[in-house]
Structures are given as structure tokens and as C-alpha cells.
Amino acid sequence: MPEHGGNLDLAMQRFGGKLRDWIDLSTGINRNPYPVGELPETVWGALPSKSALNALHQAAQQAYGTTAPILATNGAQAAIQLLPHLCARGNARILGPTYNEYTAVFSAAGWDVAEVSDLEALAGADIAILANPNNPDGKRYEPKQLLELLPKVGQLVVDESFVDATPELSLASNAGREGLLILRSFGKFFGLAGLRLGFAIGSDADVSALAAMAGPWPVSGPAIAIGERALRDREWAKATSARLVRDAQRLDAQVLRLGWTLVGGTALFRLYETGDAHAAQEKLARARIWSRVFPYHRGRLRLGLPGNEAEWARLSAALTG
Amino acid sequence: MPEHGGNLDLAMQRFGGKLRDWIDLSTGINRNPYPVGELPETVWGALPSKSALNALHQAAQQAYGTTAPILATNGAQAAIQLLPHLCARGNARILGPTYNEYTAVFSAAGWDVAEVSDLEALAGADIAILANPNNPDGKRYEPKQLLELLPKVGQLVVDESFVDATPELSLASNAGREGLLILRSFGKFFGLAGLRLGFAIGSDADVSALAAMAGPWPVSGPAIAIGERALRDREWAKATSARLVRDAQRLDAQVLRLGWTLVGGTALFRLYETGDAHAAQEKLARARIWSRVFPYHRGRLRLGLPGNEAEWARLSAALTG
Numbered sequence: 168m169p170e171h172g173g174n175l176d177l178a179m180q181r182f183g184g185k186l187r188d189w190i191d192l193s194t195g196i197n198r199n200p201y202p203v204g205e206l207p208e209t210v211w212g213a214l215p216s217k218s219a220l221n222a223l224h225q226a227a228q229q230a231y232g233t234t235a236p237i238l239a240t241n242g243a244q245a246a247i248q249l250l251p252h253l254c255a256r257g258n259a260r261i262l263g264p265t266y267n268e269y270t271a272v273f274s275a276a277g278w279d280v281a282e283v284s285d286l287e288a289l290a291g292a293d294i295a296i297l298a299n300p301n302n303p304d305g306k307r308y309e310p311k312q313l314l315e316l317l318p319k320v321g322q323l324v325v326d327e328s329f330v331d332a333t334p335e336l337s338l339a340s341n342a343g344r345e346g347l348l349i350l351r352s353f354g355k356f357f358g359l360a361g362l363r364l365g366f367a368i369g370s371d372a373d374v375s376a377l378a379a380m381a382g383p384w385p386v387s388g389p390a391i392a393i394g395e396r397a398l399r400d401r402e403w404a405k406a407t408s409a410r411l412v413r414d415a416q417r418l419d420a421q422v423l424r425l426g427w428t429l430v431g432g433t434a435l436f437r438l439y440e441t442g443d444a445h446a447a448q449e450k451l452a453r454a455r456i457w458s459r460v461f462p463y464h465r466g467r468l469r470l471g472l473p474g475n476e477a478e479w480a481r482l483s484a485a486l487t488g
Numbered sequence: 489m490p491e492h493g494g495n496l497d498l499a500m501q502r503f504g505g506k507l508r509d510w511i512d513l514s515t516g517i518n519r520n521p522y523p524v525g526e527l528p529e530t531v532w533g534a535l536p537s538k539s540a541l542n543a544l545h546q547a548a549q550q551a552y553g554t555t556a557p558i559l560a561t562n563g564a565q566a567a568i569q570l571l572p573h574l575c576a577r578g579n580a581r582i583l584g585p586t587y588n589e590y591t592a593v594f595s596a597a598g599w600d601v602a603e604v605s606d607l608e609a610l611a612g613a614d615i616a617i618l619a620n621p622n623n624p625d626g627k628r629y630e631p632k633q634l635l636e637l638l639p640k641v642g643q644l645v646v647d648e649s650f651v652d653a654t655p656e657l658s659l660a661s662n663a664g665r666e667g668l669l670i671l672r673s674f675g676k677f678f679g680l681a682g683l684r685l686g687f688a689i690g691s692d693a694d695v696s697a698l699a700a701m702a703g704p705w706p707v708s709g710p711a712i713a714i715g716e717r718a719l720r721d722r723e724w725a726k727a728t729s730a731r732l733v734r735d736a737q738r739l740d741a742q743v744l745r746l747g748w749t750l751v752g753g754t755a756l757f758r759l760y761e762t763g764d765a766h767a768a769q770e771k772l773a774r775a776r777i778w779s780r781v782f783p784y785h786r787g788r789l790r791l792g793l794p795g796n797e798a799e800w801a802r803l804s805a806a807l808t809g
Contacts, residue, residue, distance in 0.1 A: 168704055173535035191534065200533050212521050213512065214494035214681045241562045241684075241708075248703045252573070268703070275700055360535045361709025363562075379596055382569045382589070383489055387562075387708055388682025 169267040170462075172469070173360070178457040182449075190478050191471070192451075193459040195302065195329060195436035197407065198474025200358030201397040210388040223391045226398040227366050231351060232334065235343035236374035239386045239394070243328055243352040243365030244268065249380045250294070251276030253348075253373060254322055257293030262286060264463055265298045266326065286312060290319035298326040299336055303438045303461065303469045305431030310338050317347055322373075324348045328365075331356035332408040332434035342368040353390075355435055356407070357397050364390040411435060414472045417479075422470070425486060436471050444468040454485035490588040491783075493790070494681070499778040503770075511799050512792070513772075514780040516623065516650060516757035518732065519795025521679030522718040531709040544712045547719040548687050552672060553655065556664035557695035560707045560715070564649055564673040564686030565589065570701045571615070572597030574669075574694060575643055578614030583607060585784055586619045587647065607633060611640035619647040620657055624759045624782065624790045626752030631659050638668055643694075645669045649686075652677035653729040653755035663689040674711075676756055677728070678718050685711040732756060735793045742804060743791070757792050765789040775806035 170177075172193035175186060191198075224237045231237075240246040251259075251273050259273040263282035273280045273294075286308060289295035295316065300307045317323050327349055330337045342349050348369035354360035364386055367377050378385070386394075397403070411434035418437055419429055427447075430438040441447040444460040447468045451458050459469040473479045491498075493514035496507060512519075545558050552558075561567040572580075572594050580594040584603035594601045594615075607629060610616035616637065621628045638644050648670055651658045663670050669690040675681035685707055688698050699706070707715075718724070732755035739758055740750055748768075751759040762768040765781040768789045772779050780790040794800045 168700070171535070171704060174537065175534075176537050176539045186530065194535065196533065196535070198533070200529075203532050208521075209507065209682070211524055211680050211682045212517065212519070213496075214492070214515065214517070214675075215684075216495065216497050218497045241566075242705055244703045244705055245562075248701060272703075359532050361530070361532045363536075363705060363708040379489070380569060382565045382593075383492060384563055384565055384684060387684040387711065389710055390708065 169271050172459040175457060178452060182452040182455070184455050188455045190456045190473065190481060192473070192482070193457040193469070194360070194471055195433065196355050196360045196471065197358035197411065197435060198472065198478070199407070199410070201393070201400070201403060203359070203393055204396070206389060206392055210392045213388065215384050215386065215388045215391050219391045220386075223395045223398075226395045227351070230398040230401070230404070231337065231339040231366070231368065233339040233342045233368055235339075235368050236371050238367045238374050238378050238381065239390070240365045240367060240377070240381060241386055242354065242363040243326070243350045245363070245381065245385070246350050246365055246367040246377065247272055249377055250324060251278055252380060253376055254294065257321070259294045259296065260289050260292035262289060262295075262297035262301070264303070264461070266302050266328070269296050286316060289316060293321040294324060295320040295322070296324045296326070298328065300329050300333065300433045302329055302433075303436065303459070303467070305433050305438060307333075307336055310336065310341065313338055314341060317344065320346070322346050322348065324350065326350045328352035328355055329433040329435055331404070332411050339368055343370060345370050348373050353394055353397070356404075359393065359397075362390045362393060363387070364394045408434065411472065418470060418472055421483060421486060430467060436469050438467055438469050440466050441468045442466055451485050454481060454488065456482055456485050490592050493780040496778060499773060503773040503776070505776050509776045511777045511794065511802060513794070513803070514778040514790070515681070515792055516754065517676050517681045517792065518679035518728065518756060519793065519799070520728070520731070522714070522721070522724060524680070524714055525717070527710060527713055531713045534709065536705050536707065536709050536712050540712045541707075544716045547716045548672070551719040551722070551725070552658065552660040552687070552689065554660040554663045554689055556660075556689050557692050558687055558689045559695050559699050559702065560711070561686045561688060561698075561702060562707055563675065563684040564647070564671045566684070566702065566706070567671050567686055567688040567698065568593055570698055571645060572599055573701060574697055575615065578642070580615045580617065581610050581613035583610060583616075583618035583622070585624070585782070587623050587649070590617050607637060610637060614642040615645060616641040616643070617645045617647070619649065621650050621654065621754045623650055623754075624757065624780070624788070626754050626759060628654075628657055631657065631662065634659055635662060638665065641667070643667050643669065645671065647671045649673035649676055650754040650756055652725070653732050660689055664691060666691050669694050674715055674718070680714065683711045683714060684708070685715045729755065732793065739791060739793055742807060746807060751788060757790050759788055759790045761787050762789045763787050772806050775802060775809065777803055777806050
């Protein structure tokens with residue numbers, strides 16, 4: 168299986184320390200999570216009801232600015248796992264480098280998979296996949312560009328896992344058109360990746376097919392209760408977007424002083440050209456700060472954002488030390 | 489999609505009341521759940537780590553008495569959803585009537601599905617499916633009978649969702665043999681169905697194939713943390729088994745006085761012949777107690793067990809009122 172950020176097991180194996188010693192900046196998960204709060208007992212004990220799931224779906228539609236059919240999934244990853252079974256096997260083109268599960272999942276399901284490096288090269292694919300903004304380089308595509316691509320492919324999957332702080336990039340308001348499927352992540356922006364919650368938004372036919380494959384209880388009771396509450400809290404989202412944008416600039420300013428350059432990023436992570444990413448990762452790891460390197464580019468290091476002043480201070484000391 | 493127990497939306501639509509007014513006896517979920525307790529913040533915030541998932545797998549192997557490969561899934565249902573993709577499409581035979589998702593899931597995936605009424609008729613199937621003990625009638629099969637069937641089918645799936653209180657029926661200690669796949673439910677016996685946790689136990693090839701389809705984060709952080717703790721607590725399991733067996737007898741004694749007869753059951757639910765199940769369901773529903781009827785048998789009513797003395801008193805009054 169592909170390697171991922173957030174794998175502190177590996178950090179501890181290589182550099183020691185205990186889980187609580189580490190600051191995990193190897194992912195794009197917000198380190199200031201939405202408060203979980205108190206949960207009623209039925210959330211744990213009872214099977215999630217259809218009405219509770221519908222309420223979550225409505226909250227997500229409102230938050231994402233869409234009236235199109237939507238399905239909650241066990242993380243955006245669970246929707247990705249189902250994609251190869253959504254239409255007849257054919258050729259999948261993936262705009263890369265990007266989140267590495269797409270190639271893995273389609274290859275495992277026997278699809279003919281090609282990674283392409285520009286948007287135009289997706290045309291002609293049975294299924295075309297891209298992330299907007301992209302992970303790890305933050306590359307952005309205007310909705311207009313993507314809507315122009317739509318009729319040129321069998322199915323267009325747009326992974327919007329990192330779009331929350333830049334909603335103007337989202338195609339959610341265009342969802343419902345035939346052949347367009349949008350994936351959203353809940354856990355990254357809301358800082359609750361352990362909850363496993365994501366959404367697929369698309370045409371009635373696609374969302375119905377995904378729902379049939381996901382089964383009657385696609386997400387947990389806690390995911391439904393916390394997800395609905397968090398998605399309805401637009402004040403928290405607004406304040407969090409603003410804070411993340413400020414913090415991303417703060418990180419850039421600190422890091423650029425070292426001579427690293429910014430490749431790109433989103434409000435949840437930044438990708439830097441460091442010259443030698445493994446050396447940079449090791450330097451940070453000695454201070455128990457975990458970061459992400461990529462097999463296909465030896466200079467590039469991805470960093471998430473510290474969650475509080477103590478973490479900023481540790482990062483600053485580690486970078487300059 | 490098939491109808492299920494636990495659907496209080498339907499109960500409220502038909503009979504009124506609010507969620508908190510109802511006692512849900514329409515499922516086989518233990519109403520005295522394992523205590524959730526305090527959860528560390530990382531359980532919500534971080535991606536579930538491989539080491540945490542491994543620890544859960546080990547706890548489940550110990551609890552279920554097996555050393556065979558095991559995979560945690562988003563409820564036993566998530567494993568069921570994957571079954572049609574585990575081997576080449578062919579003929580599925582299901583020993584029924586049983587949990588209705590098997591027929592639905594295999595039919596939707598384009599399999600040739602037949603429901604058969606005795607164990608011998610499963611022979612010759614590409615995939616043979618049965619529940620032990622069976623839901624809803626509690627029918628039991630000895631491990632020896634099932635091991636004799638194993639070489640006569642391509643793949644044998646044994647759904648042990650209700651076996652916890654009768655571990656002598658479980659095939660878990662035989663898991664690992666080629667062609668044998670066992671499904672376990674965590675949420676029913678531990679009373680935490682909202683958590684979405686189940687397990688598939690089988691050969692290395694089958695469990696690896698299911699793991700690839702389920703993806704890198706098959707279950708949530710809370711499911712891992714609570715699941716591991718609960719599965720290691722064998723004292724709780726022992727006391728709970730004993731309590732459930734006593735309570736099942738107590739329910740039988742109350743109900744048989746009405747002239748109903750026991751069809752069968754497990755320690756988590758009982759199936760009664762009432763003469764007119766819809767009338768019986770309505771009588772209980774007027775007292776805000778929800779029960780389960782089945783489309784294929786007009787006389788049969790399934791009841792779960794009350795969780796405390798107040799619930800027993802309400803049930804007793806509703807039955808005799």
C-alpha cells in the first residue's frame with residue numbers, strides 16, 4: 168500500500184520518542200480541531216438512523232453550497248475505494264503527482280492507469296481524476312477550466328479535500344451534472360481525521376450507485392453527530408479559514424529565511440523546495456517534528472501548520488537550530 | 489434497500505413520539521453497552537495509525553480465540569459489501585431466511601443468487617453464506633457440520649454476528665483454512681452499534697484482498713480505541729454473557745404466558761410465533777416499544793432484551809395491557 172503522511176509509527180521507529188512527544192506536521196490536518204463536545208449515548212449505542220444521516224447530508228450541502236445528491240462516506244478515502252466500481256473498467260488518467268491512493272486503487276482494480284502532467288492530457292479518459300487544489304503542490308484550477316474539460320471525459324472526479332479555505336475554487340455549486348463527481352474531506356479542515364468522514368457529491372445516478380456500494384450505515388454515529396454540528400457552524404469555519412491563511416503565511420516567512428523556496432500549498436499545508444528533503448526531515452525529526460517527503464522529488468518537503476504558540480516555538484527552534 | 493431493525497424513524501412516523509420516548513427492541517443490540525469512557529484527543533484528531541489498528545486486531549484475535557489473519561471493518565456490514573468482489577462472479581447460495589443484506593448485496597453486484605433452506609443445499613455454491621447462530625430464528629450449526637461443508641463449496645462465509653455468548657459454536661479457531669471466511673460484529677454484543685466495528689477473519693489471501701478493498705483507514709479512531717479496550721475486557725464479556733442468557737429466559741417466560749411460542753433465538757434476541765405479528769407490534773408500539781416483523785412470515789415477531797428494570801416494567805405492562 169502507498170505511504171502516507173500522519174504515519175508517526177515510522178517516525179518513532181526511526182527517531183524514537185513516544186506518540187505524545189511528537190508534533191505531526193506530516194499531514195494537512197488542522198491541529199486546532201472543531202470541539203467534539205458531549206455526545207448523547209444513542210450516538211454510540213444505536214444504529215445510525217436514516218433521518219440522522221439525512222440531517223448530516225443537508226448540513227453538508229449547505230456548507231458546501233450545493234443542492235446536488237450527496238453521500239457521507241467513511242472518510243473521502245472510502246469514496247476513492249469505490250470509484251473503480253462506479254463505471255465499466257477502462258482507462259483512468261490521473262493528473263499527478265497527486266494523492267497517491269488514486270493510482271493504487273485503480274491499478275488494484277485492474278484499470279489501465281496513466282498519470283498525466285497537465286489538464287489537457289486528461290481529455291479522452293474514461294475517468295479523469297484531479298485534486299483542486301492539488302496535494303502536495305497546491306496547484307489550482309479555475310472552475311471554468313474544469314467545466315470545459317467535463318464533456319471531454321467519461322467521468323470527471325475532482326478531489327476537493329483541501330478546498331475548504333478557498334471555496335471559490337469548488338465545483339460543488341455545479342455538482343449534479345452528469346459525469347461530474349466531487350469528493351470532499353471533513354477531517355482535514357475540521358481537524359478530526361480520526362472520525363473518518365468525507366462526502367461524494369454528484370449526479371443522482373452516481374451518488375445512488377455509491378450509496379448502494381457503501382451500504383446502509385456508511386458512517387458512524389459520532390461522525391454523523393459531530394459532522395452535522397461542525398458543518399452548520401459557519402462562524403467557526405470562517406474564523407478557521409482566516410487563521411489558517413495567516414498561519415500559512417507565517418510558516419512561509421519563517422521557512423524562506425532558511426533559503427528554502429515555496430513550491431505551493433493550501434491553507435492546510437505548504438510544499439517547500441529545500442535542496443535535500445531527507446536532511447530537512449531528519450533535522451526536524453531530531454526535535455520530534457514530523458514532516459513529509461516524497462519518493463518522486465528529493466528536494467521537496469511538505470509541512471502542515473503548528474496548532475499553538477508552543478508548537479510554533481518548537482518548530483522555529485528546530486528550523487534555526 | 490432492505491428494511492432493518494433499529495429503524496425508529498419508521499416507528500415515529502407511524503406511531504408518533506420522540507426518539508427518547510422509545511425503547512428499541514427491534515434489534516439484537518445489547519442495551520447495556522460497554523462504557524465508552526474518556527478518549528484521548530488524538531483518537532479524534534489524528535489518522536488512525538497502523539500500530540493502533542494492529543493492537544485492535546490482536547485484541548480481537550485473543551477475544552475470538554484465533555491466530556488467523558483478521559481485518560477490522562466499518563461494521564460487519566462493510567465486510568458484507570465487499571464479499572461480491574472477493575472472488576469471480578458466480579453463484580451465491582444463502583441459507584435463509586437470514587439477514588437480508590446478503591441477497592441484496594450479491595444481487596446488486598450481478599451474482600446469481602439463490603436462497604436455500606437447508607445446509608446440504610449449499611454444496612456446490614461458488615460462495616455459500618450462512619449465519620451461526622442464525623438471525624432471526626436462532627438456528628445453530630455445529631462447527632463439525634460446517635467444516636464438512638467447507639470442501640464442497642468455493643468459499644464459505646459464516647456470519648457469527650450473534651455468536652459472542654455461545655463461543656463454542658464459533659469457527660474462529662479454525663479460521664485461516666482456505667475458503668473459510670468468518671464475519672464478527674462488535675457493536676451488537678458490546679451495545680455500540682453506532683461505533684461501526686466488525687471483523688473479517690480468514691485466510692491470508694482473503695483478508696489481504698479485503699484489506700486492499702477497505703483501504704488504509706478502514707475504521708475510525710474511536711472504534712479502534714474503544715474496540716481494543718472492550719475486547720480485552722474478558723470479565724465484562726463473561727458477566728454480560730451470563731446476564732444476557734438470564735434475561736433471554738426472563739423474556740421467554742413473560743411472553744409465553746401470552747400464548748406466544750418461542751421459535752428460537754440467541755442471547756441477544758428472541759423470535760416468537762404470535763399468530764399476528766403486526767397486531768403484536770402495534771400493541772407494543774402504542775407503549776413506545778419497537779419490535780421487528782418480517783415480510784416473509786406474518787406470525788413472527790423478534791424482540792431484543794430490555795436494558796434495565798424500568799424497561800422491563802414498561803415491556804411487561806405493554807404485553808399484558
